[in-house]
Amino acid sequence: MPSNLLTPTAVARNVEVLCKSGVNVEVKVESCAPIVRPPPPPTIVLVGQGVTYDAGGLCLKEKHELFHMRGDMTGATVVVACCRAVAGLRLPVNIPGLIPLCENVVGCNSVRIGDMVKSMNGKTIEIQCTDHDDVLVLADALLYAQNFCPKCIIDVVTCLGYMSQALDESAAGVFTNSEILWQQIKHASMHTGDRVWRFPLWKYYSKAVRAGGRSDVQTYGIDRGGRPRTK
Numbered sequence: 001m002p003s004n005l006l007t008p009t010a011v012a013r014n015v016e017v018l019c020k021s022g023v024n025v026e027v028k029v030e031s032c033a034p035i036v037r038p039p040p041p042p043t044i045v046l047v048g049q050g051v052t053y054d055a056g057g058l059c060l061k062e063k064h065e066l067f068h069m070r071g072d073m074t075g076a077t078v079v080v081a082c083c084r085a086v087a088g089l090r091l092p093v094n095i096p097g098l099i100p101l102c103e104n105v106v107g108c109n110s111v112r113i114g115d116m117v118k119s120m121n122g123k124t125i126e127i128q129c130t131d132h133d134d135v136l137v138l139a140d141a142l143l144y145a146q147n148f149c150p151k152c153i154i155d156v157v158t159c160l161g162y163m164s165q166a167l168d169e170s171a172a173g174v175f176t177n178s179e180i181l182w183q184q185i186k187h188a189s190m191h192t193g194d195r196v197w198r199f200p201l202w203k204y205y206s207k208a209v210r211a212g213g214r215s216d217v218q219t220y221g222i223d224r225g226g227r228p229r230t231k
Helices: 008-021 063-088 133-148 160-167 179-192 203-208
Strands: 044-048 050-054 101-104 116-118 124-126 152-156 172-174 196-198
Touching: 008 050, 008 063, 008 101, 044 063, 044 133, 050 063, 050 133, 063 101, 063 152, 101 133, 124 133, 133 152, 160 172, 179 196
Parallel strands: 044 152, 050 101, 172 196
Antiparallel strands: 116 124
């Protein structure tokens, strides 16, 4: 669907169709309030990137890239579909799905290179390039997911540019600090036919995004390669 029709607000309204499947849907605007009375701890929290159109902001993408950027909300649609499948199969599990929704276009409210934003946990993030929006979109969603005290958090993101340079379209890249979860993902991929490839999460990359000095972290850190690990 064209991104001018499927805006973040339109996606939120469409997701409410899950209510018919017995799924509780809550739409939050701009800021997330803390969970007052959380439900029973879930096994998994799903997080999906929902950028309904990613033009790159002030760091505008190339013309040939723009047509496909309505697909930058794939992570969100995967999470919605998963929640609907779980409800349809009546699985006895509690799986919250978080889908941060926004657009990354040029406008009077566009973020600028060098801007500092504060995340939900109080840490500051320096914006080095407005086209690295996925980091900012997911940061607070991942922090908010911790309120549910899950065993694991799984986020689905379209890091298309850097991931395709590493794997082309042959597989999906996986980043995880859990060997058990990686084995489960790999085993599931064998049944579905979706190939996955694990990337490292060494402390080397953590240091790279903290090398700026002006903020706690940067959107990608020292520009010496290593992406998408530093994203």
